[in-house]
Amino acid sequence: MTHSKQLFTKISSQGMLEISIKSAELPQPKAHEVIVKIEASPINPSDMYPMFGPANLNEASYNKETMTLSAPVHKGLLPRIKSRLDMSLPIGNEGAGTVIAAGESDAAQALVGKTVAVLSGACYAEYVCVPIQACLLHNEGTSAKAAASSFVNPLTALGMVATMRMEGHSALVHTAAASNLGIMLNKICIAEGVSLVNIVRKQEQADMLAALGAKHICNSSSDTFKKDLYHAIEETGATLAFDAIGGGELVSDILTAMEMVGSKDTKGFNTYGSEANKQAYIYGGLDFSPTILNRAYGMTWGIGGWLLMRFLAKLSTQEVLALHKRVADEIDTTFKSDFTEVLSLEEVLSPDKIAQYNAKKTGEKFLVDPHK
Numbered sequence: 209m210t211h212s213k214q215l216f217t218k219i220s221s222q223g224m225l226e227i228s229i230k231s232a233e234l235p236q237p238k239a240h241e242v243i244v245k246i247e248a249s250p251i252n253p254s255d256m257y258p259m260f261g262p263a264n265l266n267e268a269s270y271n272k273e274t275m276t277l278s279a280p281v282h283k284g285l286l287p288r289i290k291s292r293l294d295m296s297l298p299i300g301n302e303g304a305g306t307v308i309a310a311g312e313s314d315a316a317q318a319l320v321g322k323t324v325a326v327l328s329g330a331c332y333a334e335y336v337c338v339p340i341q342a343c344l345l346h347n348e349g350t351s352a353k354a355a356a357s358s359f360v361n362p363l364t365a366l367g368m369v370a371t372m373r374m375e376g377h378s379a380l381v382h383t384a385a386a387s388n389l390g391i392m393l394n395k396i397c398i399a400e401g402v403s404l405v406n407i408v409r410k411q412e413q414a415d416m417l418a419a420l421g422a423k424h425i426c427n428s429s430s431d432t433f434k435k436d437l438y439h440a441i442e443e444t445g446a447t448l449a450f451d452a453i454g455g456g457e458l459v460s461d462i463l464t465a466m467e468m469v470g471s472k473d474t475k476g477f478n479t480y481g482s483e484a485n486k487q488a489y490i491y492g493g494l495d496f497s498p499t500i501l502n503r504a505y506g507m508t509w510g511i512g513g514w515l516l517m518r519f520l521a522k523l524s525t526q527e528v529l530a531l532h533k534r535v536a537d538e539i540d541t542t543f544k545s546d547f548t549e550v551l552s553l554e555e556v557l558s559p560d561k562i563a564q565y566n567a568k569k570t571g572e573k574f575l576v577d578p579h580k
Contacts (some may be wrong), residue, residue: 210234213578214333215553217259218296223283225263227299229275229553232333239311240340242319247352249303249331249576250545251556251565252360253452253492259299261289265566268559277557300576303331304346304355316340323350325358332553334578344532346539353547354539356575357388360516362535362543364491365392367519368450369402375487379403381441381449381462384494385425386413386570388545389452394422395542403444407437407458413570428458437465442472449488450514455495459488459511460502467505481506489514494568548572552580 214232219225237243261281268279286293304325310316324343328336346355372380382393385406397404398421405424408414414425424440426433440446441462447470449462463486470482486509490499501511520528535543548564551574555561565574 212333212335213553214330215299215556216296217261217299219261219263219281219286219289219293221286221293223281223286225261225277225279225281227259227277227557229557232298234335235337237309237311237316237337239313240316241311241337242307242316242324242340242343243309244303244324244326244336244338244343245305245308246303246326246331246333246336246578247305248356248550249300249578250357250360250547251551251574251576252301252357253494253568254360255299255301256566256568257493258297260562260566261292265559265562268562270557270559275554275557277559277562298330298333300331300333301329302327302357302359303336303576304352304358306352307343308335313340319343319345322346323348323352323355325355327359332556332576332578344536346536350536350539353575354544357545357573358535358539358543361389361392361545363520363531364516365389365396365543366531366534367514367516368393369396369400371489371514371519372402372448375448377446377448377487379405379444379446379448381405381407381446382452383407383450383458383462384409384452384492384570385422386410386417387452388573390417391420392543394420398422399542403446405437405440405444405446407462409570434461434465437461438468441465442469445469447484447486451488451490452492453495454490454493455497455499457500457502459490460500460504463488463505463509463511464502467509471506478506481508483508485510487511491515545573547575550575550577550580552576553578555580 211231217227262285263279263281270277307319310320323346326338328338344358386408407426426436466486470484488511491514
């Protein structure tokens with residue numbers, strides 16, 4: 209084939225979002241490239257801002273004839289996204305499918321007929337052309353649906369544990385812990401004997417994690433949340449947190465609890481707080497409101513952003529390939545993903561479906577099948 213049906217997003221300088229299905233020309237694969245028939249691609253939270261930007265989706269409309277979703281963007285928000293204005297951009301961070309063609313290199317030819325996961329940024333498409341370095345080879349018998357979420361969630365979970373070790377911490381705190389990623393992180397930590405404090409919002413989420421074997425679970429909607437968090441951090445000694453939420457006071461509450469634990473045996477003046485470094489990384493944006501820091505945690509602390517691709521860039525090629533192999537070997541166990549619904553490219557643009565998947569509800573995950 210020479211063309212591929214594909215989703216593109218564009219925000220105009222006049223303040224209008226358009227996401228449309230277009231026919232894109234497929235290039236001939238170069239020596240170290242392959243053509244992958246995409247059979248499954250997840251809609252991750254990290255896909256949604258590239259898709260929609262700051263558009264007002266409450267006023268979205270879909271034109272079936274042109275297969276285009278339109279929604280207004282407040283003009284006051286356009287300067288924040290100046291770099292993407294008037295550009296038609298592909299979307300879909302990751303996906304999986306079958307290699308149907310390859311360049312002439314032996315490494316590329318060896319992938320023909322194999323199931324691979326790909327990280328391309330353009331996976332909401334029938335076919336993609338990618339370098340072999342962007343492929344994660346799966347074991348024989350693994351389906352594209354099982355392999356669809358091979359990069360973002362599995363490698364993030366593995367990266368959190370690796371970051372903990374690289375930075376000299378011994379235990380973790382994780383928010384939005386009942387997510388697909390949170391479940392994977394629990395499985396890794398249980399298998400490797402790493403203490404993990406899970407923060408959830410609902411009792412049913414706490415019950416679900418407990419059934420997996422999680423030992424330390426704090427419900428942020430409970431009246432005793434801060435006390436429970438203190439005791440969990442005291443028991444685990446956690447001094448590193450990964451936060452998927454971003455907005456509000458939760459990161460500050462975690463750092464405060466860490467400081468309270470670190471200073472509990474201090475006598476005399478404690479002007480600068482405990483000596484142990486307390487670090488929080490925000491890696492998601494489920495809440496776009498301001499991050500509020502009530503600085504009650506001394507002077508030895510840090511807060512920053514954590515991004516998977518920048519973490520992976522710190523690793524050697526051999527270390528990255530080892531992570532890939534672990535994901536492939538454990539794709540039906542540690543890194544298993546469950547999906548709420550499979551959508552066609554057209555259904556991705558339905559305002560009703562957008563309202564469902566853009567809600568980013570814990571336990572709900574949607575999959576795109578471009579050939580549906």
